[in-house]
Amino acid sequence: MNSCSRSETRRCRPLLGTFVEIKATGLDDDALNSAINHAFGQIERIQSLMSVHDGASEISRVNAEAFLGPVKVSDETFAVLEHGLELALASAGAFDFTIAPLLASWGLLPAYLRRRAHGNWRDVVLQSGNQVRFARPVAIDLGGIAKGFAVDAAIASLRGNQATSASVNAGGDLRVFGPDESRIHLRHPVSAQPVSNPISLRNAALATSSPCFTRRQWRGRAVSHLVNPFHRRAIAESVSVSVRASECWLADALTKVVLTTDPATAARLLELHDAEAWILSA
């Protein structure tokens, strides 16, 4: 380290229901701290818009009112809904953010998300002027995509504030930018120990989904946050799926596609998005 080299700043806050760690370099200490604060602010903003655990969030308002009439949302929420519907279409429903009522019926999401009838992503209609409408009384949970989107927003903010390199890690959904390559160890889904071969990451994102950390028993069977939308059953195997992609929302959402769809469809979608997947099983 010579006197010209600039330090790395690393901070961590509990957000998005997990820990979010932000690392950045390339500015003096004060500027780095202020850039990191701004990036955390972006994540807080997305959490306040898109968390179904917050009854006052924008997505909660959509869930309460969009069946009654169109609800106008922010650019960010509209973008995430667009991304989600595009991926639902491309995966023939393997990615479906309207699985929320089922998760609520298992006690994994708040009870106000329960619905009597089954619907799916096709019931979510996006209209001009950032308006959302439900054709049936469904409910949306953006948990499978918004965390990655928040990571992307934080990275965009750090880049905009002239950091040379940065990484944002939201409990396993991470994205890096900068000239250097990061080497990332995946964790074993059962033992949680790092697996030996690291994955290289440069200006890219890596997200992991595994039922191992959230699964629990519900009326005598195993349930988790990860659901196969086709037969509406939880994925409860000891498996983890990691996806490397250009953006974190995409990596995050593609992990669910790989978990729920057949290998040929998954491979086609990964190729389409220039992404790769690693499946770890015990």
Next chain:
Amino acid sequence: MLRPTIQWLVVPALVCSAMPVHAVVYLTVEQAQVAIFPNKKLTSADVALTPEQRKAIAKASDVRVRNLELKIWRVEGGGWFILDEVIGKHEFITYAVGLTEDGAVKQIEVMDYRETYGGQVRDEKWRAQFTGKKHGAKLKLDDDIQNISGATLSSRHIADGVRRLLATYELVLKK
């Protein structure tokens, strides 16, 4: 030949052979104070809880009170800075909470995070690695580990800790 888009890795769960300990130090006390209350003067105002206060806080927050010695600072112009630690299943987390004058959470910063797996916490040798390394217990692999693992679980522990501190504010700090 295109690179494969899906790689299957079947890896047996290791039983404590490698003993990974992942420790990260984010902020010292001074740095956390600046991060939460920039340009403010903080004055130490430590509190020792009485057994009655401990019981009342546990009752109000529904969280066990392990530590009776609270590290607290009063912020010039109003507000509090509290240092706390939570112990999860596999990890210790030191964190700081900034409260506004009227006792609302202003900001939470994780200061350090140490995790381990599989009962090593009780292993004296393992403990010894931390002795005398208050801010320096950096036992880290060469590379990053993707997950701040068990993160969902331990962020819940912080939520519990914050609830306990808010009850502490209501019952002890509030004038």
